[in-house]
Amino acid sequence: TGSTQPQRMLEAVQKNATKGDPESVFSAIDYYCRHKEWAMNVGDEKGLILDSVLTEVNPSIALELGTYCGYSTVRIARLLSPGSKLITVEFNPAFAAVARQIIAYAGVQDKVTLVEGPSGDLIPKMKERFGIKSFDFVFLDHWKDRYVPDTKLLEDCGLLRKGTVLLADNVICPGAPEYLKYVRNSPRYESRYFKSNLEYSKVEDGLEKSVFLG
Numbered sequence: 779t780g781s782t783q784p785q786r787m788l789e790a791v792q793k794n795a796t797k798g799d800p801e802s803v804f805s806a807i808d809y810y811c812r813h814k815e816w817a818m819n820v821g822d823e824k825g826l827i828l829d830s831v832l833t834e835v836n837p838s839i840a841l842e843l844g845t846y847c848g849y850s851t852v853r854i855a856r857l858l859s860p861g862s863k864l865i866t867v868e869f870n871p872a873f874a875a876v877a878r879q880i881i882a883y884a885g886v887q888d889k890v891t892l893v894e895g896p897s898g899d900l901i902p903k904m905k906e907r908f909g910i911k912s913f914d915f916v917f918l919d920h921w922k923d924r925y926v927p928d929t930k931l932l933e934d935c936g937l938l939r940k941g942t943v944l945l946a947d948n949v950i951c952p953g954a955p956e957y958l959k960y961v962r963n964s965p966r967y968e969s970r971y972f973k974s975n976l977e978y979s980k981v982e983d984g985l986e987k988s989v990f991l992g
């Protein structure tokens with residue numbers, strides 16, 4: 779039934795995953811997207827890089843820009859220590875509606891705050907709305923043309939601190955060339971590229987990890 783692709787992904791989760799088991803949720807999405815319908819989740823291959831960076835950073839407060847259906851939201855939230863929080867921002871209400879259900883099905887809803895709206899408007903409100911001093915980790919996975927403006931906004935709003943780790947998806951495909959230039963040429967970041975593949979495909983893509991130096 780599920781008329782939209784996100785709804786069909788939700789159905790695949792409800793049919794094939796175990797309620798309260800985050801790993802079974804994102805595995806069900808990976809299976810569906812690899813064998814039935816491609817979708818723009820970070821996926822299993824780049825997901826392993828995301829997992830390793832997250833385990834290294836062990837953030838108390840994390841930000842995700844671009845929730846989509848909640849695949850990486852669940853991947854991140856499952857690795858957070860007790861009491862740690864993830865704020866995820868989604869512009870598209872239809873995506874947000876499916877993401878809320880997938881996040882709840884995985885049982886990670888207590889660690890996650892999903893905020894609907896444009897990242898450019900929401901970032902300046904983060905401190906007052908959520909009582910955040912600064913983020914320990916930021917996953918950029920929304921729209922490539924927002925990577926640079928939103929990074930500058932995070933800097934200007936004092937939401938980054940010495941050691942904050944930014945991890946950006948799709949820096950090769952679809953590509954975020956201005957972002958790569960920005961973080962690689964700035965003395966305020968220490969950047970490293972993790973080569974991988976586009977989700978569910980053999981095309982190259984990768985994640986750029988950038989540590990804010992203050």
Ligand SMILES: O=c1[nH]cnc2c(O)c(F)c(-c3ccc(F)cc3)cc12
Pocket residue numbers: 818819820844919920921922947948951952976977
């Ligand atoms: O818009 C996006 N936002 C966030 N992540 C994306 C992604 O991981 C993609 F692979 C793609 C993508 C879409 C179509 C292609 F042909 C290739 C990549 C897009 C996004």
Ligand SMILES: [Mg+2]
Pocket residue numbers: 818819820919947948
């Ligand atoms: Mg992506």
